[in-house]
Amino acid sequence: MGRPPSNGGPAFRFTTTEVEEMDTVLQEHHNQMPVREILVSLAEKFSESADRKGKIVVQFKQVWNWFQNRRYAIRAKSSKVPGKLNITSMPRDDSVPVRNVPQPVAAPMPPPMTAPISAAMPASTVPGAGRHMSESYMEFEAKSSRDGAWYDVATFLAHRYLEMGDPEVEVRFAGFGPEEDEWVNIRKHVRQRSLPCEASECVAVLPGDLILCFQVDIRKNCKSMITCKQSLRVYISLIKPFLRFNFLNALKIFRKVKIRLFTLMPMPLMRKGGGMMYEVVVVDFWCAMIMINPRKLYL
């Protein structure tokens, strides 16, 4: 909840729908402040909405504040160095490199060049940018030739064309230094990062699909979470390749969060395909990646 007004009134918060609409307007204006008339019309429209009519009158000043704050936030975010990891308060086992975890980085695809890219590429310029890619930038992951696993790309450093075969890019993996840089085949070993899905979409997931749902507050919402519908915000990544960390570490983390695993696993997802799933990677709270055989959950 935002800061309440100084006159002692109740704290105000824009609804998701309103935020989406204002976001759209902001994008249409290329992150420039819309004219006053537009802000006034938005305020009036929000005030007349079913949720607010007769209860709350959205002021022009509130809409104006939102645009100011959002523009400032966007600028602050984009001024950060690409690939920089998000520093959170959550503890993580430093011995376990965390990749394939969504991180706030936007990796640009490389145009012909020899120097590292610092700018990001709008999704609209990237062929094949599909749903959930309405945000400003594409994000990518690349397959490491060292262990065959897919990791988030922080930056594309350079590219080259070989006489034989496909073009290659040199990538810096998110959370790793220059010593981990690799040349990878663009056609075969670079792809869009996993797509965010609502939990209700889990039933459509097939073995081998790469999905990304959202995190859930287990304590408040999931004490008896069994079904997919109940697990509204679940963080699960279903992936086939093994990840780069040893299995003992995975077991160590598993012991710590296995309760969450049992509650987080949506049953429709687990049953989809039955025994055909070979392994499931659960990404829990940014830092814990667990590999298990889902069939064990039912034994």
Added chain:
DNA sequence: GATTGCGGAATCTAACGGGA
């Protein structure tokens, strides 16, 4: 070992202020 409850830190976000 599993579960629960609590406290505190971190984060989010609307409101606000000062300066250009």
Added chain:
DNA sequence: TCCCGTTAGATTCCGCAATC
């Protein structure tokens, strides 16, 4: 009007002790 923060309440998240 805009930029650049800062403020402050609400919310989220995690660690840890207590309990089962």
